[in-house]
Amino acid sequence: MDVRSQISMVFHLDKCIGCHTCSIACKNIWTDRKGAEYMWWNNVETKPGTGYPTKWEDQSIYKGGWQKDNGKVTLKGAGKRRGLTNIFYNPNLPVIDDYYEPFTFKYLDLIEAPEGNDQPTARPVSLITGEPIDIKMGPNWDDDLSGTPDYARNDPNLKNLSAAEQEVMFQLERMAFFYLPRICNHCLNPACVASCPSGAIYKRGEDGVVLINQEVCRAWRMCVTACPYKKSYYNWHTGKSEKCILCFPRIEAGLAPACMHSCVGRIRYLGVLLYDASKIEAAINDDTDSLIDRHLDIILDPFDPKVIRAAKMNGVADSTIHAAQFSPVYKYVKQWKLALPLHAEFRTLPMLFYVPPLLPVMATVKQVDNSAQSEKMNPIAKYWDDNWLYDTSTKDLWGTLDQVRFPLKYLASLLSAGDEELIKDKWKKLMAVRIHRRRVTVGDISNEKADEVLQEAGITAEMADGIFYLTALAKFEDRFVIPPAHREQAIEMMDFTGDTKGEVGFGIKSKLRRGL
């Protein structure tokens, strides 16, 4: 057993309202520099939709992630042979138009334009060329556009759905969407690290944050191709690649990352997971069907004395083990088994987990006779002659699950590598929690029925209350359990800190230039 610790995350998709506050918080702190304007280390996508960069999930275009060839797992678009033969060409890179051309507006024209016959306007200009442009695309251009032919219907996750299933999905009455916020997954088997010819990318030992060393990066851009989530970006101004750093300076100071801290819906959870690094190789080589099970097997029980002993032998700090025991991520992922990794079939073992959204499946559309209702309406009011009802009643236990207006197959493609049962299992649990809480707070559901639901979902009333608490009531300290960083110990493993005594601090060996 090779126990290590990883700062890991859970995003609760049911709570995301798609406000993009996380993206803005991140942009303001990290990517408002020249060359980084087009980067969104954190972005929020509407699903179904094509995302950012467009169709990033379609690895037949971008060749990201790992693939299993003759029983051996290799990088799809990079790696030794393919990487070396394409090192000066790198044919599968996204281009700026796959993201979008970043733009601003000439606001000063509004107040500085000379007097003329027309009112001055703020023309859009490219942040790359500085020339006026037609804005063709933005980082969330498909926002809320479910059902549109350009975006929703080009979602790569629809490829396993039949034409009829797709048609049903996008019928006006059934149409639904949800939001998918994405940051770097800080994977256990990161394709970007494996692909880098310069060895500039590394997974930080003490907390598993994947970082690009800007001094070593030589702009090969293999990581941009290799990352199946397209979360490594090339800065055309500095000539280096950049990616989400999980706000490590904030984490080291005990603060939640900016995107999580600012989250309006409080959908984000951050905590430590202990995992067994010796199981990684077997897990990534597993069949796709059992990939997620093997992934979750890697994560260890922080209460197990054996695990604690092995962790201490590996130099994991007591405070980190303690944080792991209170980790909201551990609860969601392992104890309650509610969260799933995004696109596990890329085999990077992402350490960001998603609680699948229940909202698109909560209700059904029923044919009803609305005439009696319409009769009662004031004659002045618009006569409502629709004969359907958005029905959220729960007469049948799982009735709505079987006639969901959002196909299971779609979510399974997104979150469970195609395993529909796994999604169904999460949905049942989420629904059971609601039914249980409705019994407690509203009281219109019988104990008998609520208990039956809980039993069938495989959770106890206590667990349901725990899920409810962490979902709906959790305070800041419950959502973010950040261990003290012990950065000094991590540095002392590699460098003698006396070398920089009296200098500018840990980690920076060259003297800073100060003054003008």
Place this chain on the structure above:
Amino acid sequence: MKIRYPSFFSFIVLVQLAFSTISSQQKGEADFKQICSVCHSIGKGRLIGPDLAKVDQRHTEEWIIKFVHSSQTVIKKGDAYADSLFKAYNQVLMPDQASLTDNQIRDIIAYIKIGGPGTTGPVTANLKTDSAIVGDSQKGKDLFIGNIRFANGGPTCNSCHNVNHQGMITGGALAKDLTKAVSRLTVDGVKGVISGLPFPQMKQSYAKGPLTPQEIDDIAAFLKDVDTSAASQLSSNVGNSMIIGGALGIIILLILFSIFWINRKQRTVNYDIYERQIKSFH
């Protein structure tokens, strides 16, 4: 006595004249042997340049001095005879002897007048028939391209000279192409040039490290081989075929590349959406 004086005087003058002629002939002999004999004989037929016997009768002293100082200047001035000489002798350039003073040249002419070393020796009617080759052609080739160093450390021939011969890399373009050297100069002429160093640049290059007689023979033998096989060699002048071949090669490579990378991402995935949008800037 009145008669004697002048006769005595004239005797003295005659003696003096005779002595001075003798001494000028001796000086002329030394210069001729050192400088001219590489290319010219006196009464023994043509070598690289013409036989100089009776040259004093063919040309004025003034003309000879000018020609020796700079033969090309004379030719360029439009002297038809000088031009025909140049052409008759395979256009081998006579090196300018600017360092010779007019008097030195006169001494040489005086030496030629008395017939040089004498015409008693057998006149080689046609020096184009070469003396027996004693050198080793293979060794000569090694010396020429520098596989073997010259014993006295002189520079390799092909740093300045080129020969077109099988399997040999192209030599320098600084001096004359030696492929047809033996045809132009004969084997003895070649040997003469290498040993006598009539050309200023050759002289400078080999003054401190002259070639040994064996090396000279080897190189002459090699050049003889080169000359005889010259007709069967591929021409080193490739003309336009290099450019055409290069262009064809690039086209073939581009075709191969586009086949090899046929599955590459050729344009943005948003292409269709972008193309459809109304443009206000072009």
